[in-house]
Each structure stands twice: as C-alpha cells, then as structure tokens.
Amino acid sequence: MTGSCEEVGILGAVTGIIGNLQALEAIKIITGLHDGKPSLLLYSALSVPPFRSVKLRQRRPTCKACGNEGQKEGPISQTDYVTLCGGPRPDWVARGLIEGTPENRIRAKDLDNILRSGTKARIIDVRSPTEFGICHLSGSINIPINTIMSNPTTAIPPSGDEDHGDGHETYVVCRLGNDSQLAVMAMREAGVAGVLKDLVGGLRAWTQDVNPEFPVY
Known part of the structure; x- marks a missing residue:
C-alpha cells in the first residue's frame, strides 16, 4: 500500500520540475504563444516515459x-x-419513489384521476427528445431537463395562454421521478405560479399503477 504525500514526502526535484512547467505555460499565455487548446499534462518521476499528455474537451x-x-x-x-x-x-428508482410532500409530488393514480376529470392541466416531460419520441403521455409537452435547469423561464406558459396560465395546474414527469424533482424546484424559483408538482416514481410508476401497456425502458 502506497503512503500519502504527507506520510512519505515528495521528491524535491519533482516540485522543481512542476514549478518550471507552470512558469513556462504562464509565459506562453502572456506572450500569446499558447495554442489555447485544453490539455492535461501528467508527470510521474518513476514512470517511463515520465510525461503523458491527455486532450480535454472544450469547456461546455x-x-x-x-x-x-x-x-x-x-x-x-x-x-x-x-x-x-x-x-x-445511487438507487435512482428508490430515490424517485420518495413521497415528499403533497404540495410538491403527486402519485400516478391521483394524476390519472385529475386528467380524467377534465381539469385544465399542463404536463411537462423533461426527458430527452429521443425518449419523448419513444413514448409520452397524451397532451404532454417536451422541455428537456437541461433546458429547464439552464433557463427555467422556458417552462413558464406564455402570458396569452389561457389554458395554462397562472393559477392552473402543472405536472412534471420524467422516467423515474428524479429529474422531475429538480425541474420543479427550478420552475418554482423562476416564478411558475399555480399548482406545480412532479410525478412520484416517474413514468415507470405510471406503467405500474395506471397503464400496464405504457412502455418501460
């Protein structure tokens, strides 16, 4: 078992090499000679060869x-x-099934009853467009979780939308009931008004409790 740096120390020559490399990179940046391409340079004094360069993807x-x-x-x-x-x-299935509070989460059977009652409700599916294309609840709209997390205002209904404006009900669904929880929190912070809940257990729970023919993947 190898000890930590604190336990066994560091070769003085190694710190000198790393310091020189950092100084060289700083000079290249200051003088405009750096190519600007992200990379990771690994150095191991005991390896042959001691240097290894790894290309990194661009900043997202x-x-x-x-x-x-x-x-x-x-x-x-x-x-x-x-x-x-x-x-x-993590056990994502178990996490998605956590009850939460009635103000934030809703069970599949309860959501089915609301939709069958004719209540004006908006269903937002935060899965990817590919998953949405495989299967989705009738009348639901697709706003991927990445879009909502980066710009939650995309989930706010247009001011002229009489059916889904302030005071109406919005329900968020995903595959297992995890991303939908994050989406609801972001939407609340963005000012989405009215009833706003996500589906406990996601669409998998919908298959188990409401419609056994709804695809599971």
Whole structure:
C-alpha cells in the first residue's frame, strides 16, 4: 500500500520540475504563444516515459462549475460528487419513489384521476427528445431537463395562454421521478405560479399503477 504525500514526502526535484512547467505555460499565455487548446499534462518521476499528455474537451457552456451564467445546468451544489468520483451508484428508482410532500409530488393514480376529470392541466416531460419520441403521455409537452435547469423561464406558459396560465395546474414527469424533482424546484424559483408538482416514481410508476401497456425502458 502506497503512503500519502504527507506520510512519505515528495521528491524535491519533482516540485522543481512542476514549478518550471507552470512558469513556462504562464509565459506562453502572456506572450500569446499558447495554442489555447485544453490539455492535461501528467508527470510521474518513476514512470517511463515520465510525461503523458491527455486532450480535454472544450469547456461546455452548460457546465455547473465553469459554464456561462444563465446557461448552467443548475447550481454546483447539486452535483453528486460521490458518483462523480466513482463511489457507489445511487438507487435512482428508490430515490424517485420518495413521497415528499403533497404540495410538491403527486402519485400516478391521483394524476390519472385529475386528467380524467377534465381539469385544465399542463404536463411537462423533461426527458430527452429521443425518449419523448419513444413514448409520452397524451397532451404532454417536451422541455428537456437541461433546458429547464439552464433557463427555467422556458417552462413558464406564455402570458396569452389561457389554458395554462397562472393559477392552473402543472405536472412534471420524467422516467423515474428524479429529474422531475429538480425541474420543479427550478420552475418554482423562476416564478411558475399555480399548482406545480412532479410525478412520484416517474413514468415507470405510471406503467405500474395506471397503464400496464405504457412502455418501460
């Protein structure tokens, strides 16, 4: 088992090499000689060869950490660092089934009863356009989660929309009931008025509790 840097120390020559490389990159940027292409240079004093260069993709405008303001896919605080760093995979099915509060979430059977009653309701499906094309609830509209998180105002009904304006009911659905929760929070902050809830368990729960013929994938 290899000890940490704090336990076994660092070769002095290594810190000198890294410092020189950083200084060289700074000079290239200042003088305009840097090509501007993102890359990662790895150095291991005990490896042969000691240097390895890895190409990095361009910065994404929607990145939670370094994206453009107004285009970020939600705040960095919502990033699941355990999963990002290779930790145990969350049980997304179980998370999507958490009851929450009646003001924020609705069960599949209750949503079915509302739709059957003729209540004017807007159904927003936050899955990708490809998934929406596979199957979706009748009358629902597709606004992908990435779009809502980067610009929640896209989920606000037009002022001239009499059927879905302020005071009417909006229900958000996704595959398992996780993205829909994030979308509802973003929409509330954006000022979506009236009843606003997401579907517990997502469309999978719709198949289990309402329509067994609705596709599961």
